[in-house]
Structures are given as C-alpha cells and as structure tokens.
Amino acid sequence: FAPAAHRAGAGVRVGLVFDIGGKNDRSFNESAWRGLERAKTELGIDVEYIEPTEGADRETALRSLAARGDDLVIGVGFIFGPDLERLAQQFPGVKFAGIDYSPSPGVGTIANLAGLRFREHEGSFVVGAIAAMLTRTKVVGFVGGMKIPLIRKFEAGYIAGVKYVCGECVVLSAYAGTEPRAFADPSLGQELAAAQYGQGADIIFHAAGKTGDGVFAAARQRGLKAIGVDSDQFERAPCCVVTSMVKRVDVAVIDIIKDVIAKRFKGGLHELGLAEHGVTFVSDERNEKLLPLDVVQKARTIADDIVAGKIRVPSE
C-alpha cells in the first residue's frame, strides 16, 4: 500500500446511510459497511455514515451528508428510492447511489444517481436448484419477512429454481407478517420453519432478516437444512446452512466508489446479477460437507446457463 495521501481515493468523501437494521445487522447493511471499510483502507477515501432510527430520518440523513459536501452519498435499501431521486435533483453536484434502488414511475435516468440493483431472483434460482437437488422429501420451504416486491423476487426465483430441477417438488411458502417487525421476529420465524419442516420440508430458504435466525434454530434442532441470505450465514448454524444466497453489496459499494474516483460514474441502473458476481451462492471449505461437489458443479452449470441467457429467471 502506498501512504494514504497517495492512494487513489485520497480526498474523496463518501457518506453512507444504513437502513433500519443498522450497520451490524450481520446481513445486508453489514455487507455495505464492509464494502465501505475496505474502500477506506484500500482506496484511502474519507467515510462517514449515519444509522437512522425511523423512516422519516432517512431523508434527513442523506441530506445532511450531501450538504456536508460528500462526493458520493449511498443509501442502503430500496426504501431510499424516492428520497434519493429528490435529493439528486436538488444537489446536482453530489453523486448518489442507492442499493436496491428502483426508479419511481415516470422518473427517468438521473445523471447523478446510480441505482445498484441485484438480480436476487437469479441467485435465488440457483439456491432453489440446490435445494431441489438436496431434498430427499421433495418438499422444500421458503420463509419471507414481509410480502413486498423485493422479497417476492427471492421467492419467485427460488420456486422457479426448484421446479427447474424437480418438477414434482413442492415449495411451501410463508411470510412472517405485514409490518416491518416481520423482519425482526426470530420466534415467529422458528414457528414458520417448524411448520414447514413438520409438513415434510427438509430444506428452507429464508429472506426474512433477523426472523431467519429462527429458521436456523429450527433447522439446528432437527438436523435439517437451511439456506442463508444476503451474506454468508454459515456460522449461524454450521450443522445446517448448506449455502447462502449472497448479495455482494460490498462489491457494489466498492465498485461505485471506484467509479467515482476514476471519474467514470454513470447515472442510471446498474444491475448486478450472476454475471457481474453481484449475487452468488456460497461454496467454500466451510460448507463442503453439506454441499457435495456434484451439486456445486450442477449449480455452477445452471448459473452459467442463466448468465448465457439459456435459462430465463422470472422475477415475480
């Protein structure tokens, strides 16, 4: 490493606003946090971040970072969308990026706003295929937090992946609730998982934030399988987490920071799927006992087919 002052990003200020979970949520936000930290050490940028407490604070947080003259302001979570659009127009000199950003209807490309989106359905498709390959009972489960479009993408891709491998397999789906606290209720997650395991499912994929911890607890107890989400959740239940559908938010964060440093930042949507290594599944020495090599290989083939456009993955 070169001394800080000489590194590529010296003098660049990046601000980041977390979603409700906060920076240590062991998931999505934490992944963004890791990306930011790495950018700081590797690129030598200045960073600051805010963890808002409630919905209405999001805009305040973004704005105060923009107003302090940061070069790039990142909002972590789809919910930042409308705020980012408004601020991008009000602060044309500042660059904005939104993780999971979807443009509001009627809003076209904004030159200083980059939407970093993931094709979660692609990754979910692959872990769905893995689930279908691993299931002995031909019943698999899905546990979602709240039924919102983002989580629907996970579910749709997962179901398609299961059916792709095993047409006659049954997918049991359940959502924890209709309020944001549905993402923070492990007890309920445990019961949802228990019910699905009770119905014969032997592997469950969750997209439910902390509620998913309950899924792992149920899996641990039965020695059945589960699939993690967002980051590698292996250590949550080393017995049981066969793989995780990882969303490389950290990669997306670092890439966009590099774009800013290299002055090649472009507004508009940046979709990260399997091809861009934005979503992937975990296969390493930790889970090799749970995830046999042939399954990994078949999954890789499916992923390649998706990248090559041979498989079309539905997103809802």
Add this chain to the structure above:
Amino acid sequence: MTAMIEATLTKRYGGREVLSAARLEVAAGTVHALVGENGAGKSTLVKIIAGIVRADGGSLAIGGTNVDLGAWDRRRARAAGIGIVQQHGASAGTLSVVENAVLGAEGGALLDLAPTAKALEALGAKVGLPIDPWARADRLPLGAAQRAEIVAALHHGAKLLILDEPTAVLAPVEVDGLLATLRTLAKGGTTIVLVTHKLDEVRAVADTVTVLRAGKTVGTFGAPLEVATIARAMVGAELPPPSSVAEPAGDAPVVLALEHVGVAGALPSARPRGRFAGLREAFSGEKRQDAPAPRENVPLADISLVVRAGELVGVAGVDGNGQRELAQAIAGLVPHTGGVKLGGEDISRASAGERLAAGLAHIPEDRHHGGLVLEASIADNLALARRDITGRFAIDRARVRRFAEEQIRSLDIRPTDPEARAAALSGGNQQKIVIARELSRPHVRVVLASQPTRGVDLGAVVRIHDRLRAAAAAGAGVLVISADLDELLALCHRVVVMLRGKIVGERAGAALQGAEARSGLGDLMTGAA
C-alpha cells in the same frame, strides 16, 4: 371504672387543623356516643384511635397504657383489641364477606375459609344481623354490606369496638337489633364508641356522649341525656324551626305518573370514576376522593304511582329493594318497561338529557357516584350540562360565574369560591351543590330526590328540606326516596313502601302521625306486615 380510651389529639390536613387537641375519654364497658356536625372531625378522631390515620400531636392511652402516637398504626391497634367499622365501609368489593373478614388475619399462607364462614353465619344469626358469608361484598345492598362488616368486627372479638355511622343504611328493626346487641356487648365488657348524627339513637343506647365541633371537644354529657342540650352543643345555636307545606288539593294536576314501570335484570355497574382521572390528577395536582363501590341491584317490577303538583311523596324501604332502579328508570338512566309521564307528556322513550329538559330535576342518591364531578370546580359542577346557563356551544363564562355566585350565596355553600374543587368540600356542602344545580333548572315540574340528606348534619338537613318544600310550594311534584324514615315522616304528605322491587303499601295523612306511624312503616319495609 377504668378508662378504655384517654385521648387528646391534634391533626392537620394541608395546614388546616381539623382536630385541635380534641379530648375523648371513654370508660371501659360503656357505650359512648360521638356526635357533631359534618366535618367536625369525628371520623378523623376515631380513625386515629384505630390506627388508620396518624395524629400530628397529642396523647393517647388505651386501657390505661400510653401509646407512642408516632408508631401507632392499624397493626398495633388491632393487637390492642381495637375493631372499627368505618363510615363508608372499607370492605374490598370483589372479595367475599368471609374473605374480607379474614383479611389481615388469614392464619396461614393457604386459605381455609369454611370455618370462619360458618362462625360468621352463626354469629350473625345470634346477634340479629343475618349475613351470607360467601356473597361478594359489592353484590350486596348497602345495608347487607354494613351488616357483614359489623358481624366481622364482632367476630374478631374486639375489646373496643368503634362504629362510624353504622345505622345510616339499616332498616329500623335492624337498627333496633344492632343497638340491643351493642348494649349486650357492653354488658359483657366490650367498650363501644358509636359515631352518629341521630340523637334518638344516642338517647336509646349511649351511656355518655361527647360532642365535637370544628375539631374541638365542646362537652361530654352523662346520664341523664338531654337531646336538646346536645343538639345545641353540636350546632352551636338553636336549629331553625322546620317549615311546612300544605297538602295539595285532590284535583291538583298529576305531574308524574308511573304506569307499570319495570326494570329487568341487574343494573350494569358503572365505574365510580373516570378511569384516567388519576392521570389527569397527576397533571393538575389534584387529589381525588374515592367513591364507594357500586352495588348490584334488585330488579324492579310493575310500579304504578302518581305525584301531583305541590305534593311531597316519600318512598320508604330498606336499601336495595329497588329504590335505585326506580330512580334510574324515572331519570331515564336504565332501560325500563311501562310508561313514565311527566306533566302528561309521555317520556318513556326519552333519554336522560331529554327528561331533564322536559322538567325533571334529579338528585342522585350518592353525590360521589353520579352527583358530582369531584375533580371539577363548584362552578363547573353547577353548570354541568346546563345549556340554559352556559349557552349552546361557546361557554359564556361570565354568566356561569354569576350563576355560581348566586347559588353559593343562596344555599350558603362553603367555601364561597366558585373555583374551589368539589372534592375539597365537606359532605354537606357537596350535597348542596347537587341540590342547587338540580333545583335551579328552569321549569322544574318534578323533583326526584334520592337520599337527599344521607350522612349530612342536622343544620344542612334543615336547609335541604326547606329547599325541597320550597320546590313543592312552587308547584313541582316531589318524590323523595330515603332509607331514613324520620326524614320521610318529617317531609312527606304521603309515603309508599318498597320491598323486593314492588310497592307493598302506602300511608298518608293521619297514618303518618303519631308513634305507630314509624313502626307500621317499619313492618312494611321488612315484610313483617
């Protein structure tokens, strides 16, 4: 004779001295009456002796031994053999009679109530106060609840038994029975302190009388007891002579007609106070006063009755025989069957508000339970839902104040500040507010007064009775519901008696005069006739 109690006590509430070295000396084995106006300090004095309220100064000796007033509490008083039946009762409503009786002396971590229940039942039968030990206290009529407390106090075998206005809600025969029991107990060595407003009870049972006025002892009288002397000592002056109203002519118009009025089932027991009154008090710095728990009621069956203009009609009966339902049915506070006509106008379907507007004035039986908003000021209580005073929507505050000052003057309500909180007034003054609000309604055609003078002192009784007579003289029909026969005899042209939800008899004219009137009505009240 040894002295059971030798007390000289001082007590202050918020800087005001309500007992100023008040003296009370009670000889062992006697019945000692304690009398005085409302707010004279009687309850406070006996509460201190029983260890419920702490004194601010003075001395107290029980059975010849000085006690440390600073450490004197209910536990020590119980240990010293002091039992008390408080003025408004102190039983917990949701507990049964026997549970209330064992409270504080359960005799073990696990409850075994059956023996106590049996003992209570037997004792009640023995002293002429029958009770049901398993009944929930708040499901009992006031009289039965009072009986239960007295029996429980006797059961604990106190050496000194204090009874604070025990007879206000008992039937005449029950009163006689209780007084006889007290005499028997005294003969057996128990010392009795009896707080009362009724001088005939004093004469019937007491050996000695102490009169309290404004927190000071004005005198102690032994036999022979002179009622007039005691009354003068109590009030500090002669009582004004009662006025009287001539009976209306037989063709005076009927202003209230009840036709086969009935109330089904028990009344829903309304909560005595707003549920968040405590919260509001927290913010306003006000102190609250607890209302007695509501009682469940006997249904009402087929009541027919007329009241003529200028007539004072009494409804007698032991508490809990349907009088409350009758009042609530007339006032439109419960759904009822049958017809109610006010001045010829059928109001059977009208709401409470509409009935008031049609010319009814209603003095509810319990000023703390329906009569007053205790947390509100005198003026606000006087103008409560009185659109004729406040104006229809925006409140005319100057007018409300003028009206309040007028009423305060005319009924001698103290304190005279219209902004004083109703809760801080003495019982008699609180009652006057209710009377003033109701009788000052425009175009009153019928006055419905329930227990208008319960717990009120002699002077206030006279003033309240005068107001009721004045209303009748002005052409209203007045229906007075009272458990106090003497009140009805003094006030009414005609008295009907209620028993178990029905009218079981009526007395008028000559039948209300003389010594037999009382016992005759009393027999009707208890079903002995």
Add this chain to the structure above:
Amino acid sequence: MRRSLPVALLASMAVGSILMLVVGASPGHVWWTMVTRVLGSEYQVGQVLYKATGLALTGLAVSVALDAGLFNIGGEAQLGAGIFACALVGTALPAGTPAIVAIPVCTLAAAAAGGAIGGAIGFLRAKRDAHEVITSIMFNAIVAGVVLVEGSEHIFQGGTTTGPAIVPGAELPRLPLGGSAANCALFIAIAAVALVWWLRARTTWGQAWLAVGRDPDAARHAGISVARVQILVMAGAGALAGLAATSFVMGHKHALEEGLGAGTGLLGIVAALLGRLHPVGVGIASLLLGFLSVGGLAVGDLVPKELTEVLLGVVLLAVATAAAWERRAAA
C-alpha cells in the same frame, strides 16, 4: 408543576451524559454539538418542525381521547388509514385539479379515514363494551396489513413500495427552510392545537368530554350521552391523527409509501403524556421530541443512535416522577 420541568430535564440530561461516558464520548461535546448542529442549520430546524408537525397531531389524538377517559393507542392505525386515503384520493383526482380544490379534498380524506378508525374504536367501546386498548392494538396491526397487501396488489409501482404521485395541486408547499421537509401542514397542526384548546376550555363540547373523562357516571346523570361523547371524541381524535397524513403525504412524499409515518402514532402517546394532556403542552412536547430525534441523528457520528432512544424514555420518566414529586411537596 412548572418548577419541576427544568429539574426533570436536567436530570434526564445527567442520565444521558452518563450513558455518553459509558460509550466513551464526552458529554459536553456531544450536547454542544447537538445544539449547534440542529439550531445552527435552517435545514435541521426545518426537520424538527416537520417531525413536530406529525407528533403534535398524533399527540393531540391521544390527549383528546384521554380527556374523555379513553386511552387511544390506535394512532398508528388512524394515521395509517389517513395516509392511505389521502394518497388514494390525491392520485385519483384529475391531473389538473387546482390546489384550492385538491388540498381541502385530500385533507378531508385523511381526516375522514382516521376519524372512521377512531370512530370505530369509540363505537366498539361505547356500544359493545370492547376496551379501546385492545381494539386499538388490533386496528394498528390490521390497518398496516391491509395497506401493505392492497398496496402491493394494486398500488405500489413495479418493484417498489411506493405508490404513484398525487396530483401536483394536492401538494402542500414546503417551508423555505434549507430544503427541509417542513411544510405547510405545520399550520394545520398549529390550528389543531388552537382548535382543541378552544373546544376544550371554552365550549360545551369540551365541558361534556371532560366531564365524561372525569366521571362518566356524573355526566350520565347530568343528561350527557356518554356513548355519543365517547364515539364523537374518538372519531375526532382519529381525525386529528389522520390529519398528520397531510404532512407526510401532501407536504413531503407526495405518494403512498410503505411504512410512511410509522411510529408517529405511538410516539404521539409520548408527546401527549409529556405535554401533560394540555393542547399547548402537546405542541411544545412535540417540538422537544422533534429536537431530540433530529439532534440524535445529528450526533450519530459521536454516540450510537440507541442513546437518544433511551434518552426519550428517561425524559418521560423524569417528567412523570418530577410532577408527582412536586404534587406531593405541595400537599
């Protein structure tokens, strides 16, 4: 009463300072930074006002009901319904609807929807003897659920949880405060405070609703229909909470958004209790709460955000105990 307030605030600050020391921050620096960052910036002041606008309205919804003896913890449901209706009506209006029509129509829609939920709670209380705390809790969950499900079925725009924008005519102008979210709904809140004060202190309605709250039995005996008062007051309280939608939808987001305004209904309880149920007090308490939450955010780089949350509870506790202490000292 008033003397105890500064004592309570100082005590809370002391507790807050201890917590700051626990996490290794210098209290003096944090407090100073909080004050300067918030008061030193037009934008932050605007944010305080924006927060206070919503809180004052949901706070009034709690205090008004409590005046009538009802504990309205259904602010979330009432506000949620208000937001839903406001956004729905705002988008359904023809595109060119002038502000003079669109703003009153959307405002009314918000108040009516909140009022309907409040009225339902009041009705169940008065006519079915169903405790308002239970029904409020249930309505909170049900309204949020229905908004989410209906939203994602019919309203939210592809892939988002945001609905289409309301017509421009229905947008409330922002206040010129550094581009903050503060908007003209602030005046709606101020008007509501004044209106509630006047109704409560100067009209027969207020007399009736306070009487019902203090002693329903006395009110009944005096000829007031307790059931009617309870239903009307709850409907009014619901309408007040629903009105907060004007700030969120018409003044700020201009669209339905999942989770919009969430938490404001519950925090309204804090505002009402902190303001001691007096309308003006509720207004002041809302400003204080707004300051705390914006200030907490502003010093997010110095102390963890949890600290300001804890502080909120501590302030409430301190104010309550100080009030009780002063009451006893006076007695």
Add this chain to the structure above:
Amino acid sequence: MIASVLTLAFLAQAIRIAVPYAFAALGGAVQERSGVIDLALEAKLLFGAFAAAAVGHATGSAVCGIAGGVAAGMTVALVQAWCALWLAADQVIIGVALNVIALGGTRFLLQAIYHEGANSPPAPAYGDAVLTNPLVPAAIVCALMVPLAVRRTRWGLRLRAAGDRPDALVAVGVSPRRTRLHAMLVGGALAGAGGAQLSLAVGGFSADMSSGRGYIALAMVILSGWRPALAALACVGVAAAQALSVQVQMHMAGGGELRRQIVDLAPLLPYVVTLLVISLYRGRDRSPPSALGKL
C-alpha cells in the same frame, strides 16, 4: 388443511407460540389485579429476552439464562414499582417510558457489551421442542398455579384487596404498597420468563424481538376481565390463530385473486379474531380492579 390443524404438531405449535404471551399475560394479570397498571410488559419481555441470552451466553447454561431473564423482568418491575408506588408517578407514563427505554436500551447494551447492532452472540437454545424446554411445562404449571394462588392463598387475597380497595388493607394493618410490590415482583418474574423463552428458543437475542407481544398480552389480560386463567387461555387462542395463519399460508397458496388475498392477509388472523371476539362476545363482568392505577 383441516387435517393438518387437527394434529398434535399443531397443538404443540400453538402451545409453544403461546408461551411468551401466556407468561406475560399472567404477569400482567397478577400486577394489574394488585392495582398497578402494567403497560411495561413489552419492556419486561425485551429485557428478559436480552438478559436470558446474555447470561446464557456467558455461562453456557440455559437454566442460568432463564434465571437471568426472570431477574431482568423483576428488575424492570422493581423500577416500575419504585416510580409508581414510592415516587407516585403516573402508571401509564411509567409503562410507556419503560417500553421506550427497553427498545433503545437493549440495543444500547448490545452495542456497549458486544459491539453489535442487532444480535447477541449465540446462547444455548432450547429450540422448538416442547418436551425438553422447561419453560413450556413451567408456563402450563404457572397458568394453573397463578390463578389458584390468586384465589386460594393469603398472598392472592391480599393482592386482590390491594387492587380493589387498598384502604381495606390499611384498615387491617397490611401495607398495600408492600403487597403491590410483591405482586409486581412476581408479575415481573413471570414476564421475564416469557422473555427468556423468546431468546432461548432461538438461541440468541435480537433487537425488538418481542415484536409487540407485550401489548397483545395486555390486551388479553383486559379481554379476560383480569382473570389470569382466562388470560392465559386467551393467549393460547391468539397463538392458535397465529399457527392457523401459518397453515393457511402453506395450504392455500396458488389460485385466484381471492385466494391470494386471503393468503396475504393470513398473518392478520390473530388480530381479526381478537377484534371479533371482543366486539361480539359480551359475557361476564369485564370491569377492571377498582383501584387500578390509583394509589
């Protein structure tokens, strides 16, 4: 689907879901019967869950974790008692304030102790087995014993008297304040045990994990007319509705618009059922203890 409801597994699930609710409701009923409003159930659940996880993590023993949860619930009750009974502050405000403090406070503790934003380190987990988790039989025993204790013991008698008419207690020489304190400590212990169930079932604490259960439990206390046995039963009802909503989601998926809406709205089942029950059923006396909230 009907078949899947009539199974032992379904019953076990309903009971399991009911455990934290029932503990909280029993605790709330005991405290409220003694005359002290308990809006702080949410705080007791949260702190109970946190302490159970923290102690469980530190000692490696789930039983110690339970003890920690119980102690935390009692601590919250102690603070509540001090503010309510000694400082005479308003009980509604205390409850709301404690809930606010619990929400931020548990997360603050996560930060301060573990430098974590949302999760505690793993604690021993009981999982969802009904038989090996001592808290499940404990809940059942408590649901039977607490009502009995309230009706048939000296403690219960005095507690009821304190909630109904504290001056009746004063008159017999018993301090209502002490009586209430004892009731609150028992109530706090029960609610704390409910919190322990939350975190020890899944083997760790996560922020906000009580998810409004304290409020639902309070609703059940009120619904039951302050009768602990009925309140616990009502909690089983809520839990059954929640278990049913899971079954509805799993068995009615796919199909037309209406079916989809039903599935989507299924998580609301417990709330809708409660609302219907309370508005349609007007059985017994539902009035609160008459001294509730007063000193």
